[in-house]
Amino acid sequence: MSDQAFLTLDQLTLRYGNTTAVDKLNLTINKGELLALLGPSGCGKTTTMRAIAGLMDVAGGTIRLDDKDITRVAANKREIGLVFQSYALFPHLTVFDNVAFGLKLKGIKGDELRQKVESGLKSVGLAKFADRKPPELSGGQQQRVALARSMVMEPKVxxxxxxxxxLDARLRLDMRTELQRVQQETGVTMVFVTHDQAEALALADRIVVMRAGAIEQIGTPEEIYNxxxxxxxxDFVGFENVYAIRDGKLYSETAEVPLNAVLPKAAGLAFRPKIVTLGTGPLKGIVRGAAFAGNTREYVLETPFGSVKADVDATLPAYALGDEVAFDLPIDQAAILERE
Structure with missing residues (x-):
């Protein structure tokens, strides 16, 4: 990946009727970057992607690709490929003809068409499946056909x-590897939309977390996670114990957390369940939930300031429902929140 600005959204504003879905969004995507737009349903990530693809009108701002303004350029003239969530394959066409479809619309035929399609199928490991039809393929194979169909068009993004x-859990792992391999080999700039933080952390060079039509945070997977x-x-990346700092004290949504410690000057602290210490500490809670999760045991504690979630090594003695347990929230291991 280079540091060259390749795809730029400048003050991008998108609306559905009188409702603003994305408000004056600024984002620069580098050439060769694999970028994730991450967020819950309704945050504006898919709307932003549709605008980049040319599938919806822009209410304000500009979209620039490779130093050209494409804000009003038709979707089929943007040199942008799109792989839909549903794959959008033609069930009555063979894999070869599905991949060839866009090329034929561009007037490519004969040996050139065959070479491009065969090369595309080979790149995603489906060279032997050219004569099959989508219903005869697994979900992962269909996804790779959709990927090949877009890649043979040689999109800039x-x-x-x-x-x-x-896809199921095993196929998701396989496709992560496949996407990373294709992106690495071709150098194509990729932007993918997801609500799955694990997927974004595993795949992306950078993650854009969106909320209510705006960017909440941009960073590398390590920056977003830690x-x-x-x-x-x-909350979105797994810090299930999140508290606000007010007047030098720690507060949950309902009550003060009676933790006698010097707090940093910040908006709040966030604790992953795995850093909560059980069995010792100044705080007490009642075990209301317990689950075995392989290498760990997951607990939900009822406390005067709300539920606390803790993950501990499964080799340690287990607590039973109803047990009172001492615990600690180690501030030196907490994430410091800049804003509420």
Whole structure:
């Protein structure tokens, strides 16, 4: 990946009727980057992707690709590929003809068409499946056909809408590897939309966390995972114990957390369940939930300031429902939140 600005959204505003879905969004995507738009339903990530693809009108701002303004350029003239969540394959056509479809529309035929399609299928490991039809393929294979169909068009940017959401856990792992390999070998700039933080962390060079039509935080997977900037981001990437700091004290949504410690000057602190210490500490809770999760045991504690979630090594003695347990929230291991 280079540091060259390749795809730029400048003050991008998108509306559905009188409702603003994305408000004056600024984002620069580098050439060869694999970028994730991450967030819950309704945050504006898919709307942003559709605008980049040319599938919806822009209410304000500009979209520039490779130093050209494409804000009003028709979708089929943008040199942007799109892989839909549903794959959108033609069930009555063979794999070869599905991949060839866009090329034929461009007037490519004969040996050139065959070579491009065969090369595309080979790149995603489906060279032997050219004569099959989509219903005869697994979900992962269909996803790779959709990927090949877009890649043979040699797009400058490839957009992927929830690319792994229809696959089971094993196939998701396989497709992660496949996407990374294709992106690495071709150098194509990829932007993918997802609501799955694990998927974004595993695949992306950078993650854009979106909330209510705006960018909440941008960073590398490590930055987003270890240093969330706000309660919203912390909640979204697995910090299940999140507290506000007010007047030098720690507060849950309902009560003060009676932790006698010097707190940093910040908006709040966030604790992953795995850093909560059980069996010792100044706080007490009642075990209301317990689950074995392989290498860990997951507990939910009832406390005067709300539920606390803790994950501990499964080799340690187990607590039973109803047990009172001492615990600690180690501040030196907490993520410091810049804003509430």
């Amino acid at each position: 490839l957009l992927l809408d929830e690319p792994l959401s229809n 240093h969330p900037a706000s309660r919203f981001v912390a």
